[in-house]
Amino acid sequence: MEKTPQAENKMGVMPVPKLLITMSLPMIISMLVQALYNVVDSVFVAQINEEALTAVSLAFPVQNLMIAIAAGTGVGINALLSRNLGEKNLEGANAAAKNGIFLGMISYIVMAVIGLAGSHFFFTVQTKDPVIVLYGTQYMLIITVVSVGIFMQITFERLLQSTGKTIYNMITQGTGAIINIVLDPILIFGMFGLPRMEVAGAALATVIGQLVAVCMSLYFNCKKNTELDLNMRTFRPNKTIIATIYKVGVPSIIMQSIGSVMVFGMNKILLIFSSTAAAVFGVYFKLQSFIFMPIFGLNNGMIPIIAYNYGAKKRERIMATIKMSVLIAVGIMLVGLVVFQIFPVQLLEIFDASENMLGIGVPALRIISLSFIFAGYNIIIISVFQALGNGVYSLMVSVIRQLFVILPVAYLFARVFGLSRVWWAIPIAEIVAVTVTTLMFRRIIRLKIKPLEEPRLNGELIAG
Structure with a gap:
């Protein structure tokens, strides 16, 4: 039986400041918990040895690729679903949700096959250290073959997010992260009679937490997400809907996947100098997640608001x-x-940093963090492009920033100036990106936002 939509979704009527906080705060909290367990994971791994920390750092591009595919597809689902809800098209919203679930499962199957076939090769092309290769292969096999958790967790969370029920995402992500944190030392070091699994234990703790989270998220969608009907018994994939999802989602997938290419390339450049330099870069990504994750949580609340109000033609709410x-x-x-400027030593010491790691890492953190000045603006505006169906703009910015600037500049600086100047590639890239993003945003305002006609009732502008 079809579920009855509410008379008016809160995304079209609630005051914008209250709405944005209501939508984003649960996601920000859950993202911070995610960042915490990412850091805790690496802290425990660092206690094994530096080779283990390096192996997990080298595996980061694969983890990022899976998240890119799941989250990018989720962006497409979110934009289409929210737009249909804004237009009061419940049938279209349900179809978007069901096709999104289908795409999540297909993505998992593909990644599991890639993990089985390519894990060992992935590490041998990066390093000849047999210990790092062994640790890395074990880690990658587990996180890919059991990646159904991450793919379906993100998919189900996007459905809740699209209808404004982000509080449940906070619960599912938080629970998964806490389970991961609790299991990490137990499985890594072999507590309570369990065998010592080291890096494999860290991977196993991660996927168990994800599986618990996806089960909870499925429950909340079935029991609490009353605006959507997720009965899959008569489902058939719809090529048109899938194409529409990927029209927005593929640029986002590619955009986030480019991050994997960038990290892989940076690791290759840094490994010219030492595995410690690559470990420092991996530690940086763990630490910066505490800063970036809240903004990604903010994005997760912002995107459906903008998409909904774009469908409802409420220009002022979009701009606000x-x-x-x-x-x-x-x-x-x-x-x-x-x-990052004041406490780089203390941040690195969390990971049992050696004197060599401190010598490389302290200036690295101070230099890279200068990019934060511009990154916040860039992240938000890129997400606006996605919410309005212009994911190709987001892709262009990401390609310019990470492939045309970061990697070439890092390689050039490595050859000319040495390791100490490689880190400057990231702030330089962010400055270039903010210029390009601003030019594109002005075009979006002129062509897509300004032409919107505010909805009126009996000649009066509807307040929102």
């Missing part, structure tokens, strides 16, 4: 949402900049 999101993001980034 964008302005407030940028202010919050820039504020968070400034706090992160201060922390």
